[in-house]
Amino acid sequence: MTLLRQYLRAIVNARKLLTYTFLLCFALAIYLPFLMIVLRSVGKGWFGKLWLPPQLTLDWYRWAVEVTNIVDITKNTLIIAGLAVIMATLIGIPTGWAFGRRRIPGKELLMSTILLPRMIPPIAYALGVAQIFYRLHLINTHFGVALSHVAVCAPYAILVLSATFEGLDERVLEAAAVCGANPLRTFFHVIVPLILPGILSSMIFTFTTSYNEFTLTLLTYGKDTVTLPVRTYLAIGEGYWEVTSAMSVILVIPSLIVLFLIQKQVAPEKLVGGFKGV
Amino acid sequence: MPDEMIELREVTKRYGDLVANDAINLKVRRGELMTLLGPSGCGKTTALRCITGHNIPDEGEVWIDGQDVTHVPTHRRELGMVFQNFALFPHMTVFDNVGFPLMIRHASKAERQELVTEALRLIHMEQYAGHYPRQLSGGQQQRVGLARALVYRPKVLLLDEPLSNLDAKLREEMRFEIRDLIDRLGITAVYVTHDQAEALALSDRVAVMNAGRIEQVGTPDEIYDYPQSRFVADFIGLSDFVAGTLSASTPTRARPSSRRMGWRSSSVPRQRWQRAGPCSSSSARTTSACCQFLTRAAPTSSWAW
Numbered sequence: 001m002t003l004l005r006q007y008l009r010a011i012v013n014a015r016k017l018l019t020y021t022f023l024l025c026f027a028l029a030i031y032l033p034f035l036m037i038v039l040r041s042v043g044k045g046w047f048g049k050l051w052l053p054p055q056l057t058l059d060w061y062r063w064a065v066e067v068t069n070i071v072d073i074t075k076n077t078l079i080i081a082g083l084a085v086i087m088a089t090l091i092g093i094p095t096g097w098a099f100g101r102r103r104i105p106g107k108e109l110l111m112s113t114i115l116l117p118r119m120i121p122p123i124a125y126a127l128g129v130a131q132i133f134y135r136l137h138l139i140n141t142h143f144g145v146a147l148s149h150v151a152v153c154a155p156y157a158i159l160v161l162s163a164t165f166e167g168l169d170e171r172v173l174e175a176a177a178v179c180g181a182n183p184l185r186t187f188f189h190v191i192v193p194l195i196l197p198g199i200l201s202s203m204i205f206t207f208t209t210s211y212n213e214f215t216l217t218l219l220t221y222g223k224d225t226v227t228l229p230v231r232t233y234l235a236i237g238e239g240y241w242e243v244t245s246a247m248s249v250i251l252v253i254p255s256l257i258v259l260f261l262i263q264k265q266v267a268p269e270k271l272v273g274g275f276k277g278v
Numbered sequence: 279m280p281d282e283m284i285e286l287r288e289v290t291k292r293y294g295d296l297v298a299n300d301a302i303n304l305k306v307r308r309g310e311l312m313t314l315l316g317p318s319g320c321g322k323t324t325a326l327r328c329i330t331g332h333n334i335p336d337e338g339e340v341w342i343d344g345q346d347v348t349h350v351p352t353h354r355r356e357l358g359m360v361f362q363n364f365a366l367f368p369h370m371t372v373f374d375n376v377g378f379p380l381m382i383r384h385a386s387k388a389e390r391q392e393l394v395t396e397a398l399r400l401i402h403m404e405q406y407a408g409h410y411p412r413q414l415s416g417g418q419q420q421r422v423g424l425a426r427a428l429v430y431r432p433k434v435l436l437l438d439e440p441l442s443n444l445d446a447k448l449r450e451e452m453r454f455e456i457r458d459l460i461d462r463l464g465i466t467a468v469y470v471t472h473d474q475a476e477a478l479a480l481s482d483r484v485a486v487m488n489a490g491r492i493e494q495v496g497t498p499d500e501i502y503d504y505p506q507s508r509f510v511a512d513f514i515g516l517s518d519f520v521a522g523t524l525s526a527s528t529p530t531r532a533r534p535s536s537r538r539m540g541w542r543s544s545s546v547p548r549q550r551w552q553r554a555g556p557c558s559s560s561s562a563r564t565t566s567a568c569c570q571f572l573t574r575a576a577p578t579s580s581w582a583w
Contacts, residue, residue, distance in 0.1 A: 171365035174332055177352040178359040179379040179426065193369045
């Protein structure tokens with residue numbers, strides 16, 4: 001009864017009504033396509049004007065695993081993403097340190113240059129990357145695909161890490177020195193615990209970027225380095241929509257895991273106590 | 279054992295063209311609280327950083343406890359320091375923050391427990407041992423900073439504007455808490471501030487700094503009553519400067535002659551007149567010297583002219 005009254009009041013209140021309408025539209029726009037995919041991946045004999053699939057099945061998932069060799073492809077994807085994360089982090093730590101903690105002439109311009117691969121569409125330079133990679137025999141190698149991903153991963157790493165290092169309070173490091181800690185112990189007892197959350201979130205971002213990357217992979221992959229997004233795209237072309245849907249659902253799972261990790265990372269009472277001093 | 283705990287000898291520090299410390303000489307006696315007082319940019323923090331070792335002077339020497347430490351790195355100087363922005367380790371609890379200097383010195387767990395508990399009791403923060411710095415108020419954080427600086431009984435306690443980030447009422451309270459703590463532990467302390475009232479209330483001696491130089495060193499009373507330069511007179515307390523001609527003077531006091539100055543009709547007691555500024559002791563003897571006179575304790579509106 002009270003719920004009904006609240007609902008009626010909400011309808012009367014135009015502003016609230018507007019808010020709920022927008023929320024509903026937003027939810028539909030985000031989740032409706034995904035709902036279609038999930039239904040398609042478990043539906044059997046779903047043709048024509050039927051609103052819902054008449055039969056449910058898990059056959060398409062079996063197909064996805066058997067026919068499209070999804071285990072190997074997932075392995076490829078993870079190896080490539082892992083390599084890209086390592087390279088981007090190795091580039092990001094010193095560059096981020098320089099950007100975050102040193103005075104560099106023309107810092108803004110340099111930063112824009114570094115962010116450029118992120119800003120322009122990868123398809124605009126993917127062909128160039130592919131041509132160079134053919135000459136260097138980097139096509140169809142995990143390293144090559146990962147290297148092409150670094151162009152879009154490294155800017156994220158640099159951005160996140162420079163913010164992290166900028167937030168590292170010089171006074172806290174001085175305090176450690178006054179307390180008697182030599183540079184090595186300051187590094188392990190103070191710097192590492194303080195920047196670890198930043199490095200972790202940088203790694204999560206670069207991982208998802210590489211994992212989701214499609215354009216650059218499409219122009220640099222070979223038969224041994226097919227990744228999940230590319231395989232899904234190829235499956236659409238092959239016409240097996242049910243199997244493609246099953247692959248799409250599988251494709252989403254790691255992203256959900258990462259999302260869960262991020263949420264845990266951002267949780268207020270996390271173990272490391274936050275980036276900022278005061 | 280030398281009488282001086284800290285000594286700066288002709289310490290000069292330059293940043294490019296800017297001379298932040300210009301041949302500074304300063305002696306801090308064992309067990310005293312010396313304040314470096316001056317406006318922002320006067321070089322007081324630079325001088326403090328020369329003592330901590332975060333700055334290495336371009337010229338001159340820094341001595342602590344009878345040893346030349348000019349080129350000894352900070353972590354081997356056995357200091358305690360309190361920072362303006364507290365500078366607690368944000369990823370450690372209050373207990374771990376205070377225990378950090380002991381952990382670095384490889385103190386046993388039992389010893390650490392005992393000393394940290396004692397230090398926390400000293401600042402009335404025992405019940406906050408498990409809290410993180412960001413869960414504490416500014417005053418509480420600064421008390422933890424104080425405990426961390428004192429827990430291993432360093433030779434010297436350095437305080438870099440420790441109260442500037444606190445609100446006015448808390449500042450007054452903490453001022454006496456710090457003084458009380460330093461008295462009880464009998465530690466040598468160097469206190470940097472731009473707050474005149476703080477400096478005069480806290481210190482055994484004050485070094486007034488301006489433009490990279492030390493203008494005057496003395497007890498708060500000396501600094502207040504007998505400023506040796508116009509800058510010191512102007513910077514300490516509320517002062518009025520009166521321009522006048524010195525017609526006669528006794529060795530200790532100048533006496534303005536011009537009726538325009540109207541000192542007779544003012545409520546200012548005669549003995550409050552003082553020389554200030556260019557009127558140094560030698561020029562005071564010459565009757566024609568141009569002097570500036572300084573008075574305190576009377577609002578300008580009560581003046582007769």
